[in-house]
Amino acid sequence: MRFKRLIGAAALAFTALAAALPAQAADYKSEYKLSIVVGTNFPWGQGAVIWSDLVRERTNGRINIKVYPGTSLVQGDQTREFTAIRQGVIDMAIGSTINWSPQVKELNLFSLPFLMPDYPAIDALTQGKVGEELFGILSKKGVVPLAWGENGYRQLSNSAREVKTPEDVKGMKLRVVGSPLYIDIYTALGANPTQMSWADAQPALASGAVDGQENPLSIYAGAKLYDVGQKYLSLWNYVADPLIFVVNKDVWDSWSPEDQKIVREAAVEAGRQEIVIARKGVTSTDDSLLKEIEGHGVKVTVLSPEQIGAFAKATQPVFDKWAKQIGPDLVQQAQADIAKR
Ligand code: X2X
Numbered sequence: 001m002r003f004k005r006l007i008g009a010a011a012l013a014f015t016a017l018a019a020a021l022p023a024q025a026a027d028y029k030s031e032y033k034l035s036i037v038v039g040t041n042f043p044w045g046q047g048a049v050i051w052s053d054l055v056r057e058r059t060n061g062r063i064n065i066k067v068y069p070g071t072s073l074v075q076g077d078q079t080r081e082f083t084a085i086r087q088g089v090i091d092m093a094i095g096s097t098i099n100w101s102p103q104v105k106e107l108n109l110f111s112l113p114f115l116m117p118d119y120p121a122i123d124a125l126t127q128g129k130v131g132e133e134l135f136g137i138l139s140k141k142g143v144v145p146l147a148w149g150e151n152g153y154r155q156l157s158n159s160a161r162e163v164k165t166p167e168d169v170k171g172m173k174l175r176v177v178g179s180p181l182y183i184d185i186y187t188a189l190g191a192n193p194t195q196m197s198w199a200d201a202q203p204a205l206a207s208g209a210v211d212g213q214e215n216p217l218s219i220y221a222g223a224k225l226y227d228v229g230q231k232y233l234s235l236w237n238y239v240a241d242p243l244i245f246v247v248n249k250d251v252w253d254s255w256s257p258e259d260q261k262i263v264r265e266a267a268v269e270a271g272r273q274e275i276v277i278a279r280k281g282v283t284s285t286d287d288s289l290l291k292e293i294e295g296h297g298v299k300v301t302v303l304s305p306e307q308i309g310a311f312a313k314a315t316q317p318v319f320d321k322w323a324k325q326i327g328p329d330l331v332q333q334a335q336a337d338i339a340k341r
Contacts, residue, residue, distance in 0.1 A: 034068060035084070038069060073090050076197050078099040082100040082104065086143065091247065092248065106133075106330055112319050115239070116237075117338075124337045129333055145244055147244075150240070150241075152240060153216060155216070155220070157230040157233045158212025164234070166310060175196055176213075185315050188314055188318050205225060205229070214238075235301065245270070
């Protein structure tokens with residue numbers, strides 16, 4: 001009986017203590033898991049570090065974010081990342097539109113071949129009506145979207161030969177990312193695309209199981225793909241993948257309005273900084289990253305507008321097919337905003 005009373009007293013004391021604590025402290029987790037695909041040495045990963053550091057500082061450690069690179073919370077399977085965020089296996093993420101497009105078909109917009117010819121075109125979408133509409137769609141899917149970042153323009157590399165025309169990629173075995181749209185693009189070009197995760201792509205390139213791949217230059221250089229025989233690089237800006245900063249909805253709702261504001265503002269700041277980092281060294285005014293890549297014996301081929309036109313023509317049926325799936329209104333809005341940029 002004494003024992004029971006003791007337990008009763010302990011429970012009472014605990015209840016009193018919990019009531020005395022601010023509600024938020026009781027609800028907050030000791031760690032929030034932030035998922036990204038690549039490591040913190042890449043611009044994408046730096047964005048994650050900037051965001052988590054800002055949040056930790058400004059909340060005095062109330063919100064303690066830990067970065068999980070390599071999509072390790074879903075065993076490297078980046079196409080399952082979005083589902084895992086919705087389910088709460090992942091608390092927050094900075095994800096590529098490509099990796100989430102199997103669950104959010106509208107995000108395929110950025111993968112429509114040759115839709116966005118330059119950086120102002122990307123910005124016209126993410127910072128305009130299209131971006132707002134996409135955030136609205138995400139908000140209905142169990143996540144709270146906060147800010148845009150950028151992986152970058154995806155360029156084609158391979159170990160076999162210089163690529164200047166659709167003819168040059170015929171029969172080439174190419175690793176592509178998780179959206180079926182990429183299978184369609186490379187099939188239309190007569191290549192032999194094979195879908196695999198980024199984790200699997202690197203050994204496949206090293207062993208020669210695939211001839212080539214497509215990724216932003218920051219990923220190509222950060223992963224040292226020139227060391228695994230990827231000596232031919234064609235710059236054609238055919239698609240670009242923005243990044244989206246999100247928090248799981250239940251996690252978001254567990255935070256005080258003050259902390260929500262801090263997390264949102266930090267995401268916007270980190271996103272802005274990350275985009276600057278992602279665009280560094282790959283423009284005509286600063287081509288330092290390109291020079292570095294060439295220094296590794298890589299043949300860099302910048303496609304002319306005419307050469308790009310030939311690829312655009314060959315992939316037009318893919319554009320048209322996917323524009324219907326994404327939603328003709330959204331695609332038209334995107335095209336109009338790009339035309340006005
Ligand atoms: O897997 C890729 O190619 C990467 C790293 O760019 C993405 O996550 C979309």
